[in-house]
Amino acid sequence: MQNEMLSRLSEWLAGAIGGASVKIVKLQPSQHGSTERNRSVLAEIDGTSRSFIVRKSVPTAPFGGHTAAEEFALLQVAHERGVMVPRPIAFCDDPNVLGSHFALLENIAGASSGPRVVRDVSLGGDRSTLAQRLGRELAKMHHTRPPVPRLSFLDAPTSSPAVTEIERMRSIVDRLTIHRPALEWGLRWAEINSVNSERITLVHSDFHTGNYALDARGLTAVLEWHFAGWGDPLSDLGSFCAECWRFGRNDLEAGGIGERSEFYDGYERESRAKIDDTAVRYWEVVAHLRRAVRALQMDAQHRLDREPSLAFALNSRVLAEIELAIVRATAPVTWRTVHGS
Amino acid sequence: MDPEISGVELLDIAQQALSNDIVQLLEGDPHYMALLIGRAMRMVAREYAQQERSQAARGALLALADGTDDDDRMRALCRDLRDGRHDADPQLHTALWADTAIRTSITRPSLLARTERRLAGLSEDHQSDDAG
Numbered sequence: 001m002q003n004e005m006l007s008r009l010s011e012w013l014a015g016a017i018g019g020a021s022v023k024i025v026k027l028q029p030s031q032h033g034s035t036e037r038n039r040s041v042l043a044e045i046d047g048t049s050r051s052f053i054v055r056k057s058v059p060t061a062p063f064g065g066h067t068a069a070e071e072f073a074l075l076q077v078a079h080e081r082g083v084m085v086p087r088p089i090a091f092c093d094d095p096n097v098l099g100s101h102f103a104l105l106e107n108i109a110g111a112s113s114g115p116r117v118v119r120d121v122s123l124g125g126d127r128s129t130l131a132q133r134l135g136r137e138l139a140k141m142h143h144t145r146p147p148v149p150r151l152s153f154l155d156a157p158t159s160s161p162a163v164t165e166i167e168r169m170r171s172i173v174d175r176l177t178i179h180r181p182a183l184e185w186g187l188r189w190a191e192i193n194s195v196n197s198e199r200i201t202l203v204h205s206d207f208h209t210g211n212y213a214l215d216a217r218g219l220t221a222v223l224e225w226h227f228a229g230w231g232d233p234l235s236d237l238g239s240f241c242a243e244c245w246r247f248g249r250n251d252l253e254a255g256g257i258g259e260r261s262e263f264y265d266g267y268e269r270e271s272r273a274k275i276d277d278t279a280v281r282y283w284e285v286v287a288h289l290r291r292a293v294r295a296l297q298m299d300a301q302h303r304l305d306r307e308p309s310l311a312f313a314l315n316s317r318v319l320a321e322i323e324l325a326i327v328r329a330t331a332p333v334t335w336r337t338v339h340g341s
Numbered sequence: 342m343d344p345e346i347s348g349v350e351l352l353d354i355a356q357q358a359l360s361n362d363i364v365q366l367l368e369g370d371p372h373y374m375a376l377l378i379g380r381a382m383r384m385v386a387r388e389y390a391q392q393e394r395s396q397a398a399r400g401a402l403l404a405l406a407d408g409t410d411d412d413d414r415m416r417a418l419c420r421d422l423r424d425g426r427h428d429a430d431p432q433l434h435t436a437l438w439a440d441t442a443i444r445t446s447i448t449r450p451s452l453l454a455r456t457e458r459r460l461a462g463l464s465e466d467h468q469s470d471d472a473g
Contacts, residue, residue, distance in 0.1 A: 170423070179415045181402060182437050184422035192428065248451075310377045317384065320444035321452050327437045335429035 002027075008097045009054075013043060016090035016104065021046050027054075037068075040107060051107035053086055057100045065226040069093065070153050072103040074225045077150060077202070083140045086221050108221040114210030118247040118256040124214040131258025133219050134212065134240070135266025141222075142233040142271060144202035151202070157230035162194035165235075165286060169293045176300050182323035186289050189330040195279045197232035204228050207236040208245035208287075209255035234276060237267065238283020243325050244291050285329050292322045349389050356382040387447045394462060398443045402436040 030038035057068040087106035205227035246256035254263035299316040408414035446461035
């Protein structure tokens with residue numbers, strides 16, 4: 001069975017990249033991202049070893065997110081615009097090869113696990129430089145404005161991404177028939193305090209420590225593009241700085257790896273735009289709301305169709321700390337209605 | 342003195358045996374799984390210890406809504422929040438803070454600030470044990 005699959009993959013790969021002699025040496029779970037989606041492939045092509053990532057389509061309905069084909073198009077656009085991503089090589093729309101559609105990407109070196117990235121300072125090179133670099137990469141991504149014909153599958157941009165995002169999260173909560181007062185409190189705060197978006201650009205929508213890879217020298221790729229879309233670029237800065245994505249290093253406000261000022265500096269140099277810090281801090285609260293809603297979705301999915309998993313069960317308990325962070329950040333004095341600000 | 346040890350004490354001893362005697366013998370996925378099991382055991386012990394405080398905090402929160410039972414009050418509270426009937430309500434904010442802080446004292450006490458530790462009945466120098 002495995003041999004047949006490897007043979008089909010070899011044949012497809014030969015056609016996709018034009019190699020005369022292709023042999024798959026190894027196909028195994030990738031160390032980056034979901035093991036359900038990602039496989040690492042080691043191949044010998046015309047006598048040269050090359051390694052790739054195979055990123056498969058998986059049912060995404062409960063979580064939303066793009067198909068592998070859509071994500072491949074996003075990676076192509078990002079790559080062409082100079083953002084450091086795994087280089088997109090080819091897309092296979094024949095489900096007979098690996099059982100589902102998949103994207104073939106160039107393999108990337110390094111580690112991406114959030115806790116490891118934060119703790120292991122042998123990764124990423126100089127951390128101050130890294131924080132600036134991540135700001136620059138994000139700004140490069142934000143140079144892309146709608147419309148882009150190849151990204152026509154993205155939802156049309158709205159004039160108020162904050163309000164759209166709150167409506168999206170409320171509809172998920174309603175669909176799950178879940179009643180969480182701390183979450184509702186936070187969503188209402190976000191509605192009342194919603195910011196006006198001055199620019200609409202391509203946004204990653206899940207840009208945080210854990211979703212980029214580092215080797216000993218620095219950044220090797222920005223990963224996990226399946227929630228990217230048109231939105232307020234400052235939402236990505238908020239996500240990166242949000243406390244819930246600092247993995248315990250709350251003193252390092254830029255993703256647990258650097259100073260906020262360093263990250264902002266890299267972003268401002270590349271974008272040539274001054275960052276509205278108040279708006280970024282608004283989006284940090286929204287990032288916590290997103291993470292809470294995502295945890296609820298994962299929990300619901302886990303209960304529906306998986307064998308009991310301790311990791312998933314523990315993940316559902318992360319809600320307490322996220323909700324505490326939301327409540328701390330939204331004290332009555334911060335509500336716009338009361339103070340008319 | 343009751344010669345039988347309590348369930349919480351038993352859980353604590355089992356967790357210590359796992360952490361001190363078993364985890365170090367394992368590598369790779371089994372090592373990671375053993376760490377997760379230890380974390381789950383510590384969480385259960387803390388949940389048991391915080392039962393009264395946890396119920397009191399949840400009761401104070403639900404007292405701010407009308408309803409025939411707790412589920413009904415929870416639904417009503419969430420609806421009222423969304424409809425703007427509790428905007429910037431300091432009493433509700435305090436109740437939410439207490440409820441989430443006590444729940445966090447069960448799942449990850451190291452995240453609590455000093456005032457929250459006091460609220461959760463933890464000593465200020467409490468060494469939380471939620472790694473792994």
